[in-house]
Amino acid sequence: MLSHVTAVRYVTPLREGGSLPGLVETDDHGTYGTYVLKFTGAGQGRKTLVAEVICGELARGLGLRMPRLTGIVLDPVLGLGEPDERVQALLKASGGLNLGMEFLSGALGFDPLAHVVDPAEAGRVVWFDALINNVDRSWRNPNLLVWHRDLWLIDHGASMIWHHNWRTAETAAAKPYDASDHVLAPYGPDIATAAAELAPLVTEELLTGVAAEVPDEWLADEPGFDHPDDVRRAYVAALLPRAKTIHERITLPGAGPKGANR
Numbered sequence: 001m002l003s004h005v006t007a008v009r010y011v012t013p014l015r016e017g018g019s020l021p022g023l024v025e026t027d028d029h030g031t032y033g034t035y036v037l038k039f040t041g042a043g044q045g046r047k048t049l050v051a052e053v054i055c056g057e058l059a060r061g062l063g064l065r066m067p068r069l070t071g072i073v074l075d076p077v078l079g080l081g082e083p084d085e086r087v088q089a090l091l092k093a094s095g096g097l098n099l100g101m102e103f104l105s106g107a108l109g110f111d112p113l114a115h116v117v118d119p120a121e122a123g124r125v126v127w128f129d130a131l132i133n134n135v136d137r138s139w140r141n142p143n144l145l146v147w148h149r150d151l152w153l154i155d156h157g158a159s160m161i162w163h164h165n166w167r168t169a170e171t172a173a174a175k176p177y178d179a180s181d182h183v184l185a186p187y188g189p190d191i192a193t194a195a196a197e198l199a200p201l202v203t204e205e206l207l208t209g210v211a212a213e214v215p216d217e218w219l220a221d222e223p224g225f226d227h228p229d230d231v232r233r234a235y236v237a238a239l240l241p242r243a244k245t246i247h248e249r250i251t252l253p254g255a256g257p258k259g260a261n262r
């Protein structure tokens with residue numbers, strides 16, 4: 001399971017995002033850090049955080065750049081002096097364990113007009129997003145950062161739609177991926193090469209290790225499951241077969257019926 005550090009100061013909200021993540025300082029036995037904190041008490045609920053952990057750790061396991069994740073223990077008292085009522089409410093509702101992501105200081109938001117991505121890298125990112133069914137990497141909302149000239153993936157909270165209804169998960173996880181709006185679609189993503197390289201890495205061992213990182217308390221009391229480990233197995237069961245064939249079911253602009261109509 002993710003290790004954790006303790007928040008000692010709430011610094012500021014990161015306002016670009018919808019979920020109002022915040023910047024916090026932490027103290028891990030005298031070692032200070034700065035993290036982006038995603039609140040357990042945010043309206044989107046704890047499944048957003050589960051998706052962040054599973055997809056973030058999976059990205060890292062596949063060699064994609066993704067800031068390090070950690071648990072962050074928050075004392076709601078830190079919000080007492082916070083003037084913004086929305087932030088204060090979030091802090092109040094999020095006592096205990098939250099999700100932290102290493103803050104990439106000085107990173108820029110990806111701008112399609114200013115940055116060039118080669119087809120190999122675009123292919124890896126689009127293939128990965130197809131695997132996790134990420135609907136939140138469009139040109140409107142890239143959720144990619146450029147840091148020291150490299151591309152970094154963030155924000156996987158809106159992935160794996162199937163985990164919102166486990167009864168239909170098997171069918172949902174077999175569905176195609178529409179990449180027409182993907183921010184990297186215009187860069188000629190080389191999906192075939194990415195799939196040949198990455199799909200063999202998505203093993204049961206890797207997925208089991210990734211699911212093991214999710215804290216028990218975010219998986220507890222999931223309807224239809226007796227134990228957090230059963231929920232972990234359900235994530236593995238959805239992703240493992242999808243990795244093998246999803247490259248055949250990715251729609252890119254101009255390549256499929258939707259793109260051809262534009």
Ligand SMILES: Nc1ncnc2c1ncn2[C@@H]1O[C@H](COP(=O)(O)OP(=O)(O)O)[C@@H](O)[C@H]1O
Nearest residue numbers: 014016017018019020036067101102103104155
């Ligand atoms: N690890 C990070 N390092 C630097 N900036 C970040 C990091 N994570 C998020 N941000 C900034 O915060 C914004 C919101 O974060 P994001 O994870 O996309 O949350 P939301 O779910 O609200 O969209 C991002 O667009 C980015 O500008």
Ligand SMILES: [Mg+2]
Nearest residue numbers: 017018143155
């Ligand atoms: Mg975002």
